[in-house]
Amino acid sequence: MQWKSLLASVLVAPLAHALIRFPCSQLVTERSDPLVTPGIVSPHLHQVVGGNAFNFTMDPSNLDPAKAATCTTCRFAEDKSNYWTAVMYFKHPNGTYHRVRQMPNHNTGPGLQAGGMTVYYFQPRAPTKNLNIKAFAPGFRMIVGHPYRRADDIPTTSPEYRSTSYRCFDESDPGNNGVPGFAGDSFGLPKKMCPEGIRSNIYFPQCWDGINLDSEDHASHVAHPAGPASDGLQIFGTDCPDTHPVRLPLLFMEIIWDTRPFNDKSLWPTDGTQPFVFSMGDPTGFGQHADYLFGWEGDSLQRAMEVCTGGDGIPWNCPVLTTQDMDTMNSCRQANKIDEIVENQYIDRLPGCNPLQDGPTSATAIENCDAASTWTAAPTPTAAPALVTPPWPVCWDGPGPAPNGLAPLCDSKPTKANSGPLVTPPPARR
Ligand SMILES: *[C@@H]1O[C@H](CO)[C@@H](O)[C@H](O)[C@H]1NC(C)=O
Numbered sequence: 001m002q003w004k005s006l007l008a009s010v011l012v013a014p015l016a017h018a019l020i021r022f023p024c025s026q027l028v029t030e031r032s033d034p035l036v037t038p039g040i041v042s043p044h045l046h047q048v049v050g051g052n053a054f055n056f057t058m059d060p061s062n063l064d065p066a067k068a069a070t071c072t073t074c075r076f077a078e079d080k081s082n083y084w085t086a087v088m089y090f091k092h093p094n095g096t097y098h099r100v101r102q103m104p105n106h107n108t109g110p111g112l113q114a115g116g117m118t119v120y121y122f123q124p125r126a127p128t129k130n131l132n133i134k135a136f137a138p139g140f141r142m143i144v145g146h147p148y149r150r151a152d153d154i155p156t157t158s159p160e161y162r163s164t165s166y167r168c169f170d171e172s173d174p175g176n177n178g179v180p181g182f183a184g185d186s187f188g189l190p191k192k193m194c195p196e197g198i199r200s201n202i203y204f205p206q207c208w209d210g211i212n213l214d215s216e217d218h219a220s221h222v223a224h225p226a227g228p229a230s231d232g233l234q235i236f237g238t239d240c241p242d243t244h245p246v247r248l249p250l251l252f253m254e255i256i257w258d259t260r261p262f263n264d265k266s267l268w269p270t271d272g273t274q275p276f277v278f279s280m281g282d283p284t285g286f287g288q289h290a291d292y293l294f295g296w297e298g299d300s301l302q303r304a305m306e307v308c309t310g311g312d313g314i315p316w317n318c319p320v321l322t323t324q325d326m327d328t329m330n331s332c333r334q335a336n337k338i339d340e341i342v343e344n345q346y347i348d349r350l351p352g353c354n355p356l357q358d359g360p361t362s363a364t365a366i367e368n369c370d371a372a373s374t375w376t377a378a379p380t381p382t383a384a385p386a387l388v389t390p391p392w393p394v395c396w397d398g399p400g401p402a403p404n405g406l407a408p409l410c411d412s413k414p415t416k417a418n419s420g421p422l423v424t425p426p427p428a429r430r
């Protein structure tokens, strides 16, 4: 089922309210999840971005990532938070799996990030009565989505339905400095080929009970706004419910899966299904989920939400935060500490050997055959990470000013030289 996203317009015209938008490259891809399965190997694979204090156990009583991390993969040096999601794989007709790489989002330059995602924090605007937001407190964490969901059986107007979706990028999309992709997002993975890739759109709840930094299910201490949904960012509702009266910044992430190498009809299933699956054994996409573990330094996020109201989301234009150059963020990395191959080649089973469960009943936890259940001390990788060049520009290379206010100039580089490859806009698109 598809729903027309009113969010297509979110970044088409600058908004007169606070917004920060920034790339975070990949820190590590491994079977760890300090929120859901602390201290043990996770049943499925996650890709993690953010501060390098990330670990199998992250107990807020003795670990403050803002202080413990020595680097972050996010463009803003103050953001030592961690963000993680499932990993997408292509299932080959011979039954083996290949990781689908991620590519940079449009206008996230001046250089290319290595994998990862784009992170946004939005401040609400009228008509909500909760205009004053409170940034997350140290120790705060939350989850959105359900890894075991396999059915499209919830109301299309429910916040849950709208909190995780996909956009199929077509060749005829606007491109250039327009936002790629037409609004026509789906709750499940697109059933057709997407010539320029697939984007995951993930919105976290924006209302907090004001007391609990976490909860048993990592979700019930937060809620989506209630009341009538309107347009743009208020698709979830307008005001926070009485049970969760504190308005948080709206945390939103986009992940762009480079499915282009797999758009070969002879490699697609002949029964009309599509070949992409998530690492928890989900061929439907309904199980898309994401985890957040707050780790901004001091009051930096609160200050950014109060000051960076230009609405263009260009990191360089948020002067209260420190932009680091893209080489620095790309080189903040951790090794996969589980002794298993997860990417760069065809693998016989999904990591953790999760079988595909296509629903519509909820998936169940399946005993992990002989998958590794311990980790080792692996050295931090030093080789340069792979960069994927997307089919759209990441910055505006002139001449003259950018045709819209949302494109960072390719020369708006931080003071430290950025040696990452610059991508110039293609001369003309179809
Ligand atoms: C992760 O935790 C282990 C065990 O407490 C510790 O030895 C290691 O240094 C931690 N890694 C990071 C990156 O903090």
Ligand SMILES: *[C@@H]1O[C@H](CO)[C@@H](O)[C@H](O)[C@H]1NC(C)=O
Binding pocket: 092, 094, 095, 096, 346
């Ligand atoms: C499956 O196909 C891939 C891509 O051609 C190939 O690399 C791999 O070896 C094949 N595996 C098996 C088990 O046939």
